[in-house]
Amino acid sequence: MKFGMRTPSIKKSVSARTTGRAKRAVKSAINPAYGKKGTGLITNPSKSVKNSVYHKTTKSVRSLFK
Template structure:
């Protein structure tokens, strides 16, 4: 588990900003329950727990300027 600042990645940051709305709309139409709050705990509780702890214990470089 990582603690502290995440390693910045321009490639991943760009992908996260550009792959958005259309892909989510398609998945929401095809996969029941996609995008609804709490579905991660049902689908894969171990990963959901890891992600919850990770988000609370790390921060990105953009958070330094808030």
């Protein structure tokens, strides 16, 4: 498990803001449960727990400037 700062990636950041945004909009329009809080725990519990620990133990570079 990683502790501390996350490694920044410009490529992933741009992808998340463009392509990912369009895909999420389509999925959300089709599936009413998509993107709601707590659904990750139902679909894949182990991944959900690992992600929650990761997000609590690391910080992004952007959080330094806020």
